[in-house]
Amino acid sequence: MRYLILAAIAAVNLIFSNAVFPNINIAGAAPDIIICSIVSVAILDGGMTGAWLGLACGLGMDLFSGVIGFYALPYFFTGAFVYFVRSNFHYVDRVFVPSLFALGAYLLRAGVNAVLAYMLDAQFSLSHIILRYFIPEAVLTGVFMLLVHFIMIKIFRQNYMKRKSDRDFKRLL
Amino acid sequence: MRIWRNRPLLITIIVCIMLLVLLLITAGENSINGTESVIGSILSPVQSGLYTAANAVSDFFSRMFSGADLQAQNQQLQAEVAQLKAQLRDYNEIKAQNQRLSELLNFDTSTGDLKYVTARVIFKSPGHWFNVIVIDVGMASGVEVNMPVVNGDGLVGKVVAVGANWSRIMTIIDAKSGVSAIVERTRDTGVLSGTVTTGDETDAVLNMNYLPLDADLVPGDTVITSGLSGVYPKGIPIGKVTEVAHGADSAAVVTPWVDFYHLEEVMVITTKPVNIGETFK
Numbered sequence: 001m002r003y004l005i006l007a008a009i010a011a012v013n014l015i016f017s018n019a020v021f022p023n024i025n026i027a028g029a030a031p032d033i034i035i036c037s038i039v040s041v042a043i044l045d046g047g048m049t050g051a052w053l054g055l056a057c058g059l060g061m062d063l064f065s066g067v068i069g070f071y072a073l074p075y076f077f078t079g080a081f082v083y084f085v086r087s088n089f090h091y092v093d094r095v096f097v098p099s100l101f102a103l104g105a106y107l108l109r110a111g112v113n114a115v116l117a118y119m120l121d122a123q124f125s126l127s128h129i130i131l132r133y134f135i136p137e138a139v140l141t142g143v144f145m146l147l148v149h150f151i152m153i154k155i156f157r158q159n160y161m162k163r164k165s166d167r168d169f170k171r172l173l
Numbered sequence: 174m175r176i177w178r179n180r181p182l183l184i185t186i187i188v189c190i191m192l193l194v195l196l197l198i199t200a201g202e203n204s205i206n207g208t209e210s211v212i213g214s215i216l217s218p219v220q221s222g223l224y225t226a227a228n229a230v231s232d233f234f235s236r237m238f239s240g241a242d243l244q245a246q247n248q249q250l251q252a253e254v255a256q257l258k259a260q261l262r263d264y265n266e267i268k269a270q271n272q273r274l275s276e277l278l279n280f281d282t283s284t285g286d287l288k289y290v291t292a293r294v295i296f297k298s299p300g301h302w303f304n305v306i307v308i309d310v311g312m313a314s315g316v317e318v319n320m321p322v323v324n325g326d327g328l329v330g331k332v333v334a335v336g337a338n339w340s341r342i343m344t345i346i347d348a349k350s351g352v353s354a355i356v357e358r359t360r361d362t363g364v365l366s367g368t369v370t371t372g373d374e375t376d377a378v379l380n381m382n383y384l385p386l387d388a389d390l391v392p393g394d395t396v397i398t399s400g401l402s403g404v405y406p407k408g409i410p411i412g413k414v415t416e417v418a419h420g421a422d423s424a425a426v427v428t429p430w431v432d433f434y435h436l437e438e439v440m441v442i443t444t445k446p447v448n449i450g451e452t453f454k
Contacts, residue, residue: 017299018299061300067196068196068198068199069196073189076185080181113302117303117348120200122303122348123349123366123367123380
């Protein structure tokens with residue numbers, strides 16, 4: 001059941017990222033719901049689940065875009081990074097810390113994407129995309145995180161979302 | 174070493190390296206091998222279904238947020254249809270006149286012999302970084318890499334990868350795209366390149382660089398393909414100049430005619446581009 005719910009979360013993320021937010025945005029800027037989910041799952045689950053969710057969503061984004069890894073790598077890396085930070089950061093409230101985590105994670109993910117795009121010879125003005133794209137979307141992601149985290153808390157309170165044992169957790173890793 | 178005992182860190186490093194290798198392998202434009210072609214053919218219907226479902230969700234939200242503007246939009250479209258009908262009448266007259274004059278000059282029109290394959294867009298790349306589309310025709314329909322792709326409004330892009338029944342198109346607004354272009358009025362040549370877009374329709378613009386020092390283009394000028402690259406036939410409309418920066422590094426911003434955010438059908442030009450030498454012979 002736990003894996004089914006995580007798969008459903010990934011599917012909802014992909015639908016929102018590809019179909020909903022391209023139409024509902026503020027001058028082209030939209031929150032990154034995948035980052036919100038990764039951070040929220042990493043905070044609530046405590047394990048590497050956020051990173052695996054990021055990998056699944058990233059591979060979904062990469063499907064048929066022709067470049068496998070362009071989204072999967074930054075999302076997985078961001079999920080893992082949040083896990084390592086979370087492991088050493090024990091105070092977590094429900095509002096400010098998740099939002100700040102999401103904002104920072106978004107900037108990390110976008111930064112990795114920019115490096116990969118540069119490696120692939122994409123032409124862009126870094127200052128333009130930082131002002132026009134990174135900062136507005138980071139802020140929107142931080143704000144949207146409040147809603148996503150609220151929903152995730154409700155989901156992760158259910159018994160079926162708890163990891164059965166440490167052994168199960170290790171198997172997941 | 175401590176790193177070997179830290180299992181999550183080790184897994185993170187291994188997965189990141191694997192993804193980086195995959196990225197570099199699949200990043201090559203024409204790196205379609207047999208396996209990828211087969212996978213693409215199998216996933217093509219899945220992709221098409223996903224795209225249709227995504228479009229349905231997308232249309233629902235679009236309608237929800239634009240319902241109030243529908244009447245005004247309808248009136249505007251009716252006015253545009255009337256205007257286009259008038260333009261079509263003019264176009265037919267000019268075409269007939271052009272044909273007569275061409276016959277008089279014994280001039281072989283370069284675009285008259287072009288053959289097209291019509292295709293449906295079945296997928297668009299997500300995110301902001303690349304503007305790539307996938308269409309539902311491939312090698313079976315005679316499509317090859319580097320063939321130009323157009324629609325009724327103008328140049329869309331070129332084929333960068335082909336499978337049996339699908340092709341991947343890099344649009345001209347993609348950050349890796351470059352098109353040799355000419356300003357219709359002034360005959361100034363330059364190179365149009367795409368850039369990373371935010372997804373906002375007003376942000377889908379092209380940068381025109383390498384213009385001559387004495388270029389005298391102005392906003393409103395039309396830009397067409399120059400035919401110099403050997404990929405795109407000469408004369409395909411691309412867009413109109415919206416901003417110009419004169420000086421040592423003359424450059425311009427060009428807004429494409431094609432609405433890349435609402436592409437549904439496109440045409441692949443399957444005729445090989447005419448050799449430049451032959452054109453001038």
